[in-house]
Amino acid sequence: MNFPGFAQLLTDAQVQRVHEASLEILQEVGLEVQNAKARALFKQHGCGVVDDSRRVTIPPRVIEQLLKSVPPRFTFHARNPEFDRTIPDESPLVMTASSAPNIIDPVTKEQRPANSEDLARVARLIDQLPGIDLFSVPVLAADAPAGQYSLTRFYTAMKYCRKPIRGSGDPGGDSESILQLAYAIAGSEAAYKAHPFITHHHCPIIAPLKLDENSTEMMIFYTEQGLPNHPTIVPNAGLTSPMTLAGTLAQGNAEFLACAALMQMVRPGTPTIYSTLSTVADMRSGAYASGGIECGMLNMAHAQMARFYCVPCSGYVGLTNSKVVDAQAGYEKAMSCMGGLLAGMHVLQFAGLIEALLTFDFGMAVVDNEISLMLKRVARGMEFSEANLALAEIKAVGPSGMFVDTELTLERMKTTAFLPDIADRESRENWSKRGGMETADKALLKARKILESDCPSLFSPEVETRIRQRFQGMVAGEFKLSENWKAGGATPTNNAVQSAILKNHEGVAA
């Protein structure tokens, strides 16, 4: 990122005060720690532990000491190192948001539970969208066999997407089998651990201030193994944190510090991410308002805290409560992720999801890819240089002149501005002639075009065999364009819509 100054919602003194307030919370209130291993670790490191109540209090010096060993960088590995991404060096990165139970069927436009076939298409789409850097497995798979809930998702995701994969294990314990899958793909445990291409993710804190049993177990497990993993902190003001931004920030920051400290207790020097999804509840209905602008603001403030700690940061920012790819989805996502970007967030997690993280939409992913490319254009900044000040050219062209065919124009006409694919800049007349498509339809059409191309499995026959030998009953997880989509829709209405869209596309392509 090339910003001489970040947007700041806190003064330096306020950042310091939030830090102190968080230390006070951890010392005086502490955490309820359900996981016994975690309690033992806290005890070993000089924290107050009352086993009966499971209450752990953490002295400020313990936090401050452990923070020193958190590295300032975090790498998301991919199988092919060409797709590796490191923050903050390569920020901003855009990630898909996770883990929605549902998908909008691209043909019927109806919501339904997502399955492994959907996920194969999602994985292929994300593989092909250049603005999306990281693939947090965005949907569940309703057809996963018992005992393979998480395994099905990792298998299908890695079969079709080359980008770094992030995902959660199934609470209750398939962390070991996810590793077996990874070893089967890499060829061996050693090969995998030399370049671990899964980033494990969990929400071990149940706000306020409780460390749970299973996600905490996974955090400890992957950290012990030396494998990349990080928590996300999710206070919700008015329900699980105070109904103020400052109070929610202080509590959320305390929760992050506790997790970061625990990871350092397990294995000093373990990289982590200050990752957040802090929200304010809509108290009219109790709705989860992750599309609210306050979610953007809280993420911006967390980014400032992360900078104070020199820890890479990430957040679910750019979410929407909309049920469709409409103006609301556009403005809720765009306002918050632009805020996050300008506040210096390193990873923005939003691509593909609508309905407050409940549903994946193919068209939304395509729109989010375009939003991401706009964010990356902003991050390139002004490209300030003497050459770009163009004084010689301004002098040569003079008053009333034209810059349409100057050297600089010919050289930079494809690069100075981001040239959008989805945003329509035609005249109304031309736009109408081509069918007058709204963004949602245009984006869905682009998704379909991408998914119509051939898409071989990324797994060699040997890898596929190893996986199927190891995991009986694994889903097929084969990529194919759905029959409905291929046929142009299941109902007359959809047939009409589809043929109109396809007709439009000829015009656009022409």
Place this chain on the structure above:
Amino acid sequence: MNFPGFAQLLTDAQVQRVHEASLEILQEVGLEVQNAKARALFKQHGCGVVDDSRRVTIPPRVIEQLLKSVPPRFTFHARNPEFDRTIPDESPLVMTASSAPNIIDPVTKEQRPANSEDLARVARLIDQLPGIDLFSVPVLAADAPAGQYSLTRFYTAMKYCRKPIRGSGDPGGDSESILQLAYAIAGSEAAYKAHPFITHHHCPIIAPLKLDENSTEMMIFYTEQGLPNHPTIVPNAGLTSPMTLAGTLAQGNAEFLACAALMQMVRPGTPTIYSTLSTVADMRSGAYASGGIECGMLNMAHAQMARFYCVPCSGYVGLTNSKVVDAQAGYEKAMSCMGGLLAGMHVLQFAGLIEALLTFDFGMAVVDNEISLMLKRVARGMEFSEANLALAEIKAVGPSGMFVDTELTLERMKTTAFLPDIADRESRENWSKRGGMETADKALLKARKILESDCPSLFSPEVETRIRQRFQGMVAGEFKLSENWKAGGATPTNNAVQSAILKNHEGVAA
């Protein structure tokens, strides 16, 4: 605005360098000045003037001297001082964008030329939307009698909107009759000049570096009269300025400095605004890409220059190239205006317009009102205080507790978060039951609800009589809900759509 730090795209040294580059442009290239009065003023103030070529060159010391008398504040007056707004004190302010020739008919959804009846409805709508502070007359009036093109717009706008009015005179010269209208409304010239409730606006610079005849004449005229007015600078990279952000910034900044200097030559101490609409052309088609993210970035950089000069700033930021109120309209508008806000722009001009400033849409104005209220929530900032850190409450609630009925929650549940009216946060099930309305339809419905209420003229019978005596043939300009809209639409299709919407509304209202 309560931001401890603005987003900056330029370092301090780069700001200084842009300033120097602009001075160099004005000194070495200068301007082509078509207006003879302006040329005379430049000459009187020590500028080089070659009357044959109309070329004026401005020495740096002239600019630097004149900049000293530009006031750091600008007030937009309204008839009722309660609606006056001053920048930077009351920033961020949101303004409607101007001056579209077309409107989307709210019933047929077709684009057509706007007329004075449309403008009466637009004026009433903007009057009623709390997020929109300033009313730049957003549409033309195709039914204006000859010689009353601008007059018709000012008359109709002020008849139904109490907010500060901004608008342009008709190039060619009705500046005097606009003042006569203002005097008739205020009661006398003296009464008007004591509280001048029109802010005059012009684009005197034809980029690159040409001061035109008529708009420059108006700028001089209103400045001589001591009346509030300001220019907007509109370079378009690749066509009328260099194809780089830095070069376009330097040229646009030079163009602003020339206008600001000229205004100070006319009347030292005249307030003005550093107002911009800098864009980058889409060279694939030559399209005017005011929805492009680069327009947002250039406005952000201009805001930094304005801060360097201690001049209030404003910009057309938050525009879209979309033809409809869809996701594109949402994300293009939201990204740029969030950028502008976080960069410290005092006025954001975007409300109501789509299609790169060509068309007004009632639903878009309602959506933009909501975007504005979100921006204003961001501008309130973190509301950081010891009370809001809520340490006592966090301690009292403790791990695993709930904040749903704490004192702070009950006190702040309506104020911490902006509670949206358009953004839908229902479950998909409830949303579907209520008709599954997309944002565009929901917003249009809200516009209709607002326009169904009684709306008397803001002019007393005496004022109305004075105006009609002075201006023969003035349009009626009466507010009424259009017959089509009242009837629920002109075609069966629209009837069906409208009754579905109204049916939905019952659900929403219930």
